[in-house]
Amino acid sequence: SQQGEEDPQALSIQEGENATMNCSYKTSINNLQWYRQNSGRGLVHLILIRSNEREKHSGRLRVTLDTSKKSSSLLITASRAADTASYFCATVGSSASKIIFGSGTRLSIRP
Amino acid sequence: DAGVIQSPRHEVTEMGQEVTLRCKPISGHDYLFWYRQTMMRGLELLIYFNNNVPIDDSGMPEDRFSAKMPNASFSTLKIQPSEPRDSAVYFCASSFADRPRGYTFGSGTRLTVV
Numbered sequence A: 001s002q003q004g005e006e007d008p009q010a011l012s013i014q015e016g017e018n019a020t021m022n023c024s025y026k027t028s029i030n031n032l033q034w035y036r037q038n039s040g041r042g043l044v045h046l047i048l049i050r051s052n053e054r055e056k057h058s059g060r061l062r063v064t065l066d067t068s069k070k071s072s073s074l075l076i077t078a079s080r081a082a083d084t085a086s087y088f089c090a091t092v093g094s095s096a097s098k099i100i101f102g103s104g105t106r107l108s109i110r111p
Numbered sequence B: 001d002a003g004v005i006q007s008p009r010h011e012v013t014e015m016g017q018e019v020t021l022r023c024k025p026i027s028g029h030d031y032l033f034w035y036r037q038t039m040m041r042g043l044e045l046l047i048y049f050n051n052n053v054p055i056d057d058s059g060m061p062e063d064r065f066s067a068k069m070p071n072a073s074f075s076t077l078k079i080q081p082s083e084p085r086d087s088a089v090y091f092c093a094s095s096f097a098d099r100p101r102g103y104t105f106g107s108g109t110r111l112t113v114v
Helices: none
Strands: A005-007 A010-014 A019-024 A029-037 A043-050 A055-058 A061-066 A071-076 A085-093 A099-101 A105-110 B005-007 B010-013 B019-024 B031-038 B042-050 B053-056 B065-071 B074-079 B088-095 B109-113
Touching (some): A010 A019, A019 A105, B019 B088
Parallel strands (some): A010 A105
Antiparallel strands (some): A029 A043, A085 A105, B019 B074, B042 B053, B088 B109
């Protein structure tokens, strides 16, 4: 079964609002990553947070990690139409090199 | 760098035919991954290589699927014989070093088996 599960499955917000997506996972991790996928395209790596980190920022992105709850959140501030995409969390296990992806959140930004 | 290059972008084939998907990873990357994406099952890791050696093929669905990496700059995923349920988008990704910091994905091959 997949390691990460995103919540919600779909999210529609007004342009300019903030978007928050959540990810839960099951086993211990080395790091957790977030990816974006535009329709019909490959995945693009957004940000990585290590298991000993609690929060990380990159531009309009803010990621948090709570290893005690085995959960992470991705916040996109001041959303834009170009942020419309699917967002996936992905985990790298403590003893593995491979990344396991969650089921994704479909984000739609309304103009 | 041109990124991870996959070919073809689209492939339509008849059931029973052999299909070969190709991938050229980013130069210098020592890990290569093959994923399959469908609406029902999401992104599934099929197999990955390290330094051209297959490390984990537990995600390969069945014996009809095989993957090779004859050198550091080329990998193939072959399906023989193909079936309609193999229809999906197949992605190749590469990364550098162990405990990858992030993968670089190709644009994918959309396979349709009729």
